[in-house]
Amino acid sequence: MRSRCLVVSLALLSCRKPLFTCAMLTLALFTAHSPRALAEGTFTLTSASFHPGGTVDNAQVFNQDDCKGGNRSPQLTWRDAPAGTRSFAITMFDQDAPGRGWWHWAVAGIPAKVDSLPDNASASGFLTKLGAVQARNDFDTDGYGGPCPPPGKPHRYIITVYALGTADLRLAQGRPALMFDHEIGTATLGSAKMVVNYGR
The missing domain is CATH 3.90.280.10 (PEBP-like)
Structure with a gap:
C-alpha cells in the first residue's frame, strides 16, 4: 500500500497536464499497482x-x-x-x-x-x-x-x-x-x- 501511495504521489507531482487528465492518469496507475491487478493474469x-x-x-x-x-x-x-x-x-x-x-x-x-x-x-x-x-x-x-x-x-x-x-x-x-x-x-x-x- 505504501509503495502504491508513493507511485500515485510522484505521478501527481510530475503531471503537467490539466487537473482532470492528471486525476485520470493517477487513478489508472493506482489500479495497475493494486495487489489484485498484479495477482491476476488473463486466461x-x-x-x-x-x-x-x-x-x-x-x-x-x-x-x-x-x-x-x-x-x-x-x-x-x-x-x-x-x-x-x-x-x-x-x-x-x-x-x-x-x-x-x-x-x-x-x-x-x-x-x-x-x-x-x-x-x-x-x-x-x-x-x-x-x-x-x-x-x-x-x-x-x-x-x-x-x-x-x-x-x-x-x-x-x-x-x-x-x-x-x-x-x-x-x-x-x-x-x-x-x-x-x-x-x-x-x-x-x-x-x-x-x-x-x-x-x-
Missing part, C-alpha cells in the same frame, strides 16, 4: 501445432474419404486459469459448417493441475490416463476428428479451453458433443479461445 491459450488466425497443418486434418491427414489432436497450453478452477474441458467447433455447425472434438474431466496437452493426446491414450472423457464428434467417432470441409471457402475452427468450477460433469465417454457443450456451459468460470482456418 490464455497457445499451441505449438498452429497459431491464431493461421492454417491447420495436415497433421491435424481428418483422415477419411478424400481428406488425407494425420488426424492428430493439437498440442495445447493454457495459462492463468480463474481462481476456483477444479477441472478443464476442451472443444473444437466448425462455425462455418452448414446448419448448426460441426463438432470436431469435446473432452471434459481434465484435472485442474494440468495446463497442457501434448500432440495427439486424443488417440494416444494420454487423456484416458488423466481420467478425462471424450465425446462422440459429428463424424460419429469418439475423440478428435480433424477439419475436413467441402471444397470451397476455408472454414473457421474455434478451439476453446474452459475452466470449470466442478471436477465432475457426470459425462460419459462417447456421449454426443452437443451434450458435452451443454454441461460444460453450466460450470464454466472462464474460457480461452483460438480460431484457426482450413480449406480445400
